[in-house]
Amino acid sequence: MVAESTTVGAVRGPLEGVRPAFDLIARHRVLFTILFLVVLPWLAPYKALAVNILIFGLFAMGFNLVYGYAGMLSFGHAALFGLGAYGCGVPIAKFGFPWYVALPLGIIIATTAGVIIGWFATRSRGIYFAMVTLALSQVVYYVVYQSIWLTGGEDGLRGVSVPSISVFGIAELNLLDPTTKYYLILIIVAFALWIFSRILGSPFGAILEGLRENERRAAACGYDVNRTRWFAFILSSVFSGLAGALYAIHLSVVPIETLHYFTSAVVLMMTLLGGMGTFFGPFVGALVYLLLQDVVSVITVHWQLVVGCLFVLLILFFPRGIWGSLMHWLRI
Amino acid sequence: MSTAPVIATEGVGKRFGGFRALNNVTVAFYPGRLTSIIGPNGAGKSTFFNVLSGAFPPSEGKVLFEGRDITGTPQHVFPHLGIAKSFQITNLFPQLTALENVRLAAQALKSRFDIWTKRETLTELKEKAEELLDRVGLSKRRNDLAANLAHGEQRSLEIAVALASDPKVLLLDEPTAGMSPEEARAMMDLILKLNEQCTVILVEHRMKLVMGISDRIIVLHHGQLLAEGTPDEIRNHDEVRRVYLGQSV
Amino acid sequence: MTLDLFLLQLFTGLALGSIYVLVALGLSLIFGLLTIVNFAHGQFFMLGAYVGAFTLGFTGNFWLSLIVVPIVVGGIGMLCERFLVRPLYGRGIDYPLLLTYGLGLILLELVRIFAGTQGVPFSTPRFLAGAVDLHFFFFPKYRLFLIVATAVILLALWLLLEKTSYGLIIRAGARDQEIVQVLGVDIGRVWLIVFGIGVAIAGVAGVLAAPIRGVFPEMGVPVLVEAFVVTVVGGMGSLLGAVIAGLLVGVTFSFTSFFYPEMATLSMFVLMALVLVFRPRGLFGRAGVLG
Numbered sequence: 008m009v010a011e012s013t014t015v016g017a018v019r020g021p022l023e024g025v026r027p028a029f030d031l032i033a034r035h036r037v038l039f040t041i042l043f044l045v046v047l048p049w050l051a052p053y054k055a056l057a058v059n060i061l062i063f064g065l066f067a068m069g070f071n072l073v074y075g076y077a078g079m080l081s082f083g084h085a086a087l088f089g090l091g092a093y094g095c096g097v098p099i100a101k102f103g104f105p106w107y108v109a110l111p112l113g114i115i116i117a118t119t120a121g122v123i124i125g126w127f128a129t130r131s132r133g134i135y136f137a138m139v140t141l142a143l144s145q146v147v148y149y150v151v152y153q154s155i156w157l158t159g160g161e162d163g164l165r166g167v168s169v170p171s172i173s174v175f176g177i178a179e180l181n182l183l184d185p186t187t188k189y190y191l192i193l194i195i196v197a198f199a200l201w202i203f204s205r206i207l208g209s210p211f212g213a214i215l216e217g218l219r220e221n222e223r224r225a226a227a228c229g230y231d232v233n234r235t236r237w238f239a240f241i242l243s244s245v246f247s248g249l250a251g252a253l254y255a256i257h258l259s260v261v262p263i264e265t266l267h268y269f270t271s272a273v274v275l276m277m278t279l280l281g282g283m284g285t286f287f288g289p290f291v292g293a294l295v296y297l298l299l300q301d302v303v304s305v306i307t308v309h310w311q312l313v314v315g316c317l318f319v320l321l322i323l324f325f326p327r328g329i330w331g332s333l334m335h336w337l338r339i
Numbered sequence: 340m341s342t343a344p345v346i347a348t349e350g351v352g353k354r355f356g357g358f359r360a361l362n363n364v365t366v367a368f369y370p371g372r373l374t375s376i377i378g379p380n381g382a383g384k385s386t387f388f389n390v391l392s393g394a395f396p397p398s399e400g401k402v403l404f405e406g407r408d409i410t411g412t413p414q415h416v417f418p419h420l421g422i423a424k425s426f427q428i429t430n431l432f433p434q435l436t437a438l439e440n441v442r443l444a445a446q447a448l449k450s451r452f453d454i455w456t457k458r459e460t461l462t463e464l465k466e467k468a469e470e471l472l473d474r475v476g477l478s479k480r481r482n483d484l485a486a487n488l489a490h491g492e493q494r495s496l497e498i499a500v501a502l503a504s505d506p507k508v509l510l511l512d513e514p515t516a517g518m519s520p521e522e523a524r525a526m527m528d529l530i531l532k533l534n535e536q537c538t539v540i541l542v543e544h545r546m547k548l549v550m551g552i553s554d555r556i557i558v559l560h561h562g563q564l565l566a567e568g569t570p571d572e573i574r575n576h577d578e579v580r581r582v583y584l585g586q587s588v
Numbered sequence: 589m590t591l592d593l594f595l596l597q598l599f600t601g602l603a604l605g606s607i608y609v610l611v612a613l614g615l616s617l618i619f620g621l622l623t624i625v626n627f628a629h630g631q632f633f634m635l636g637a638y639v640g641a642f643t644l645g646f647t648g649n650f651w652l653s654l655i656v657v658p659i660v661v662g663g664i665g666m667l668c669e670r671f672l673v674r675p676l677y678g679r680g681i682d683y684p685l686l687l688t689y690g691l692g693l694i695l696l697e698l699v700r701i702f703a704g705t706q707g708v709p710f711s712t713p714r715f716l717a718g719a720v721d722l723h724f725f726f727f728p729k730y731r732l733f734l735i736v737a738t739a740v741i742l743l744a745l746w747l748l749l750e751k752t753s754y755g756l757i758i759r760a761g762a763r764d765q766e767i768v769q770v771l772g773v774d775i776g777r778v779w780l781i782v783f784g785i786g787v788a789i790a791g792v793a794g795v796l797a798a799p800i801r802g803v804f805p806e807m808g809v810p811v812l813v814e815a816f817v818v819t820v821v822g823g824m825g826s827l828l829g830a831v832i833a834g835l836l837v838g839v840t841f842s843f844t845s846f847f848y849p850e851m852a853t854l855s856m857f858v859l860m861a862l863v864l865v866f867r868p869r870g871l872f873g874r875a876g877v878l879g
Binding site: 080127130131133134135137138139141142143145146149150153268272275279309311312314315316317318319321322323326 | 619679694698819854
């Protein structure tokens with residue numbers, strides 16, 4: 008930590024050359040992230056993995072708003088993601104809705120859950136928040152699990168098939184082609200990224216920073232802490248819900264596991280791995296996590312052991328995550 | 340000097356479990372005045388300050404602002420009413436710059452849920468923050484992190500943050516805490532200047548500092564109102580002298 | 589509803605609640621002193637069941653299992669505290685929580701690796717099988733034993749905390765750690781032991797629950813959620829709250845499953861939601877304890 012120096016940015020020798028580059032990245036973070044994501048399919052071992060990175064990166068970004076920026080540890084984001092998935096999948100699979108109705112529907116349902124869960128959760132502080140979000144998201148899991156007639160219960164939702172998208176009746180885009188699917192989803196994610204960046208750069212974004220720094224001071228300045236946290240949670244659920252809806256379309260099924268609290272832990276892990284409170288971190292985290300999972304699952308079936316060890320190692324030695332540590336070293 | 344009090348308490352008491360910190364304190368503060376609240380350690384000054392500034396509600400009694408009952412109003416409403424406070428133990432946003440600390444405080448009255456506008460376009464907030472930093476003498480340190488400021492500078496920043504809401508009433512909890520005598524004198528000069536714009540209520544445990552600048556002094560002892568009056572009246576008050584026996588006044 | 593039926597449901601609820609009480613108690617104890625939410629608590633519950641099952645398998649002696657479990661599970665807990673959790677003190681309230689979650693995953697998977705994924709059998713000991721005539725109704729002997737065993741453990745814990753000097757240190761440490769350290773007490777040792785006791789109780793809950801719930805690797809997963817619900821209802825850090833809330837949740841579940849079975853699992857969440865609306869700090873929680 009910088010102690011004596013009051014000038015921001017005294018840089019260590021070897022990294023000095025790279026710093027201007029990262030400064031540029033930080034200032035044009037949306038553009039940089041989109042550029043990276045455009046190139047991703049050609050870097051990833053296979054296209055479906057790239058799509059997963061895209062979707063989980065978005066999910067982690069939504070989560071990051073609540074945890075990294077607002078400082079609230081939620082263990083219930085699986086509910087938002089899962090409800091986005093089911094909320095989009097069920098209309099398509101069971102009622103034959105077109106995708107452009109089902110997708111917004113998924114977001115709306117996830118956001119509604121975010122309003123309710125967020126209200127209950129923000130009535131509690133600190134540790135309670137994690138516990139309440141966990142418990143409430145398990146309620147969602149349980150209800151969906153039981154509603155076999157609607158959701159398929161334990162077997163998951165099948166038949167969310169969107170084979171193609173017609174653009175204004177002119178062109179027909181084949182979603183069965185992984186590359187087309189990737190870039191279509193990327194357009195939506197890019198749009199979401201832009202909005203997310205606007206939020207962070209807005210007056211509300213500044214309040215979140217202040218809240219994370221010193222809640223009491225923020226209240227004394229005139230900010231309604233609970234309302235602000237609730238609003239942040241709701242915003243977060245929009246992004247996480249969108250990610251879920253895209254997930255349903257991507258997989259054509261919705262596994263019940265998307266709602267289990269292990270999924271909440273996964274998105275938490277990704278955010279930690281990448282670097283909480285950074286813009287690009289969630290995508291880095293999603294990429295590393297999914298790649299690792301891919302590699303490890305070939306070697307052993309005990310992926311969860313690796314996840315557990317990863318968690319422990321991260322927390323003990325590397326809490327800033329990959330991108331976060333990089334950003335931190337470059338600032339000093 | 341108008342006749343109606345700007346902020347007042349009626350029969351305010353506060354219990355913490357079995358411990359009674361305040362008992363039946365009825366006091367009125369008039370606009371434009373600089374009032375100091377003094378008393379020996381444990382007199383209940385901080386508790387009274389906290390009730391007055393909205394940190395927690397009293398167990399009994401009422402807090403009135405411009406005639407309206409504001410008892411139990413949550414903390415975050417106070418700046419919107421026109422009551423601002425600074426904390427006894429420095430309470431800033433440590434990893435934000437001095438400028439951002441004040442700007443964020445100023446923002447609270449303008450925009451709380453705006454998620455679209457770009458922050459930089461709200462130039463009037465930045466200008467206000469610059470002006471306030473200048474008033475407390477921190478212009479040179481505007482881009483430094485609050486955590487990296489010297490203690491005295493942090494206390495000044497606390498004041499700038501409190502001023503950001505254009506308060507009618509400024510509540511300061513031991514603003515000179517931890518300061519050297521020169522710094523404390525400079526702070527008192529600043530507070531006197533601020534008094535030209537707003538009512539100031541000050542909690543201090545160093546009597547000497549406040550005698551020279553206060554219009555009125557309130558003395559608390561064991562959670563109760565011991566005496567109230569001008570500095571001269573307090574200086575010559577028998578009870579006060581007894582309580583402060585051994586301390587030079 | 590007749591009196592007989594009412595009492596039967598009540599006692600069933602108390603038996604169920606006993607397990608909740610033990611798990612929540614351990615959680616609250618650990619939180620009260622160490623300010624850590626142990627996300628691995630459900631896995632220590634599961635460990636207790638496995639240790640008990642293996643001890644029972646080797647020795648055939650149920651009582652021996654009940655003694656071995658808290659020692660072994662407590663020991664494992666102390667190792668975890670000393671080497672994994674301890675380094676995180678002072679780093680912020682989230683870190684130990686996250687670490688214990690990772691720890692839980694490791695424990696779960698290790699059990700899967702070493703003990704298989706199918707689970708192991710654990711039958712009710714013969715002398716506790718069958719039902720006992722409680723005049724109003726017949727009640728399974730084992731469930732009655734559960735209630736009694738829990739009461740005994742509560743009594744032992746109460747004696748430890750209220751009547752021994754060590755208990756005094758624990759209670760004082762929960763109130764003000766600095767003073768305790770100034771008085772020359774090795775607070776690290778206290779943390780170690782409290783963490784050990786906390787998870788040991790969870791382990792005992794696991795072996796006690798084994799004949800009813802079965803023993804399989806995933807058995808601890810829902811337990812974490814149940815423990816959280818009970819703790820939110822009772823108030824974090826409050827031992828009395830853990831007891832009252834645990835029994836309350838158990839009884840609520842029991843009665844709900846009689847009248848409206850599909851809602852039974854949801855009933856505890858409804859209870860939690862009500863508490864959050866009307867008394868967010870929990871029935872016995874201290875105001876502002878987490879503010």
